[in-house]
Amino acid sequence: MEMTTEQLDLITSELATIKERSPFYAKKFEGIDVAAVRTQADFERLPFSEKDDLRGVYPLGLQAVPDEEVVRIHSSSGTTGTPVIIPYTQQDVVDWATQFARCYEMAGITPLDRIQITPGYGLWTAGIGFQLGAERLGAMAIPMGPGNTDKQLQMMQDLKSTVITATSSYALLLAEEISKRGLRDKIHLKKGVIGSERWGEKMRNRIQNELGIEIYDIYGLTEVYGPGIGISCDAHAGMHIWDDFVYIEIVDPETGENLPDGEVGELVLTTLRKQGAPLIRYRTHDLTRIIPGTCPCGSRHPRIDTLTGRTDDMFKVKGCNMFPAQVEEVIKATDGTSSEYQVMIEAVNGHDVLTVLFETPLEGEALARCEEELALIFKAKLGCTPEAKGVAMGELPRSEKKTKRIFDSRY
Numbered sequence: 345m346e347m348t349t350e351q352l353d354l355i356t357s358e359l360a361t362i363k364e365r366s367p368f369y370a371k372k373f374e375g376i377d378v379a380a381v382r383t384q385a386d387f388e389r390l391p392f393s394e395k396d397d398l399r400g401v402y403p404l405g406l407q408a409v410p411d412e413e414v415v416r417i418h419s420s421s422g423t424t425g426t427p428v429i430i431p432y433t434q435q436d437v438v439d440w441a442t443q444f445a446r447c448y449e450m451a452g453i454t455p456l457d458r459i460q461i462t463p464g465y466g467l468w469t470a471g472i473g474f475q476l477g478a479e480r481l482g483a484m485a486i487p488m489g490p491g492n493t494d495k496q497l498q499m500m501q502d503l504k505s506t507v508i509t510a511t512s513s514y515a516l517l518l519a520e521e522i523s524k525r526g527l528r529d530k531i532h533l534k535k536g537v538i539g540s541e542r543w544g545e546k547m548r549n550r551i552q553n554e555l556g557i558e559i560y561d562i563y564g565l566t567e568v569y570g571p572g573i574g575i576s577c578d579a580h581a582g583m584h585i586w587d588d589f590v591y592i593e594i595v596d597p598e599t600g601e602n603l604p605d606g607e608v609g610e611l612v613l614t615t616l617r618k619q620g621a622p623l624i625r626y627r628t629h630d631l632t633r634i635i636p637g638t639c640p641c642g643s644r645h646p647r648i649d650t651l652t653g654r655t656d657d658m659f660k661v662k663g664c665n666m667f668p669a670q671v672e673e674v675i676k677a678t679d680g681t682s683s684e685y686q687v688m689i690e691a692v693n694g695h696d697v698l699t700v701l702f703e704t705p706l707e708g709e710a711l712a713r714c715e716e717e718l719a720l721i722f723k724a725k726l727g728c729t730p731e732a733k734g735v736a737m738g739e740l741p742r743s744e745k746k747t748k749r750i751f752d753s754r755y
Contacts, residue, residue: 345605345634345646347384351591354616356381362622366408368401369624388593388602392612393626398567399426406621407431414620419467420566427467428567431620436569437476439617443586444477444572450584450643451535451560451575453507455482460505462514462744463539464490469570474509474537477572483507490514490744493521504532512543512551513747516683519554520738533557539564539571544672547683561650567623568613574648579640582647589617592646593625594634597655605636610655611648629655631667659750661689661698664727668749671700674722680706680714684740687730689752696754697731704734 347355359378363370372391381387398406406429407414414431421427432440453459459478463470471489478485486503488496496518499505508515515538522528533555539562552559563583564571574585585592593612594603603609611630615623631654635647653667660666668687675681682703690697700722706714711734718732741747 345592345594347387347591348587351587351616352384352387355387355591355614358616358622358624362408362624366406366622368397368406369408369622372397372624387625390625392600393623395428395567395627395629396425398428402426403429404431408622409433409619417467418469418566418570421468430567433619436618436620439589440473440569440572441476441480443569443589444473445480446586447537447560447562447572447575448477448481448483450577451537452578453481453483453535453537457506457535458484458486458503459507459509460486460488460496460500460503462488462490462496462508462510462518463571469564469566470539473564473570473572493518493744497521497525497527500533501527501530506532507535507537508533508555508557509537511743511746512538512547513743515551515555515559516547517742517744519551520742523554528554528556531555535560537562537575544669544683545676546672546681550683563648563651565628567621567626568615569618573613574645577639577641577643581639582635582649584639584643584645584647587646590614591616592634592648594632595627597631603633605634608633608649608652631655657750659687659689659752661696662728666726670726671722671749674700674718674725675702677721677725678702678714678718680704680710681718681734682737685749686740687750689750689754691754698728700730700732701735701740702732703737703740705737706734 359381363373413433415434416432417429419427419429461471461474463474465471475485475487486505515536534557536557536559538559548559561576561583562571563574573590574583576583591614594609595612596603597610608631611628611632613626613628631652632648635649639647653669658665658667671687675685685702688699704714715732715734719729723729
């Protein structure tokens with residue numbers, strides 16, 4: 345992707361003082377004359393920042409402003425190691441709210457909407473980000489937070505919520521409950537803004553159909569503001585990224601070389617205006633591509649495709665490398681399956697055993713045929729044959745946060 349003059353100016357301005365302001369980047373760019381960066385090619389020679397680098401300076405080693413300018417911190421969950429703490433200045437909070445309000449506007453949400461916010465609050469960036477954007481837009485925020493489904497449904501009816509914000513897992517759980525309780529005619533939802541985990545087409549269709557809403561994918565990560573740095577539009581042809589706040593690159597995960605637009609690789613982000621904890625060439629581990637050309641919606645902001653997975657969520661069975669996104673493709677291609685699945689990997693007598701559990705309304709011979717078809721499609725697409733096992737609808741666990749789908753007991 346071609347760097348704009350404005351982006352280059354913002355980056356060179358950032359680099360001019362980054363070593364003095366940030367102990368993290370003083371060390372990261374040791375021996376590098378960052379003031380000599382004058383072109384996109386110069387910039388692309390700078391080293392990447394990695395999540396492990398960020399963990400290594402816990403708790404506040406990323407801070408690039410004096411203490412009195414920090415108004416808030418947020419943190420990654422820390423589920424896979426030491427958490428990463430990100431300090432925010434007042435301007436960072438305003439910039440984040442501006443981007444999030446833009447996301448709502450892109451989804452056709454207005455100050456007349458009532459936005460029910462179900463993602464978590466606290467150190468996590470989700471709930472408060474959805475609320476910031478709603479307030480900035482001027483819409484009514486209904487800050488529910490996660491869980492307490494009875495209360496969620498009550499408020500949804502009483503307050504006539506028009507927008508639901510959630511993880512895809514919780515949106516599905518709410519959709520199933522609304523259907524089960526016969527509440528479809530009592531809710532007023534029109535749109536859903538869904539983020540924080542990747543999900544398949546079948547799951548999207550189920551949520552849209554059961555709730556009668558149009559869904560928009562929102563993108564973000566704690567290290568770079570949080571959710572709200574990009575969203576899909578009415579064309580649903582990728583997610584627009586706010587490139588006046590964040591510069592995007594796609595690189596080969598193995599070599600780190602920049603890839604041309606249209607090729608799938610790892611998304612790398614650089615913040616253009618962030619004060620509290622600026623990030624230069626940060627590897628997200630998210631796999632996607634920059635979609636070439638102009639979006640049918642007319643927005644000038646560049647688009648990335650729906651995430652195909654992460655470089656670190658690949659799993660290997662019987663010599664075959666696979667990602668959850670590929671399993672979802674198999675589920676989608678198999679007639680009779682629902683959206684929910686689990687993959688179980690075990691070592692039995694020294695051999696890998698792969699089982700795919702999936703929900704289906706089918707029984708008897710129809711179920712047996714569906715299981716057989718799924719195993720064949722899996723073998724054709726991914727190179728190894730699983731044991732496919734259909735279970736009744738609703739049997740696999742639902743989550744109020746993110747749903748764990750791959751269970752590997754070999755290690």
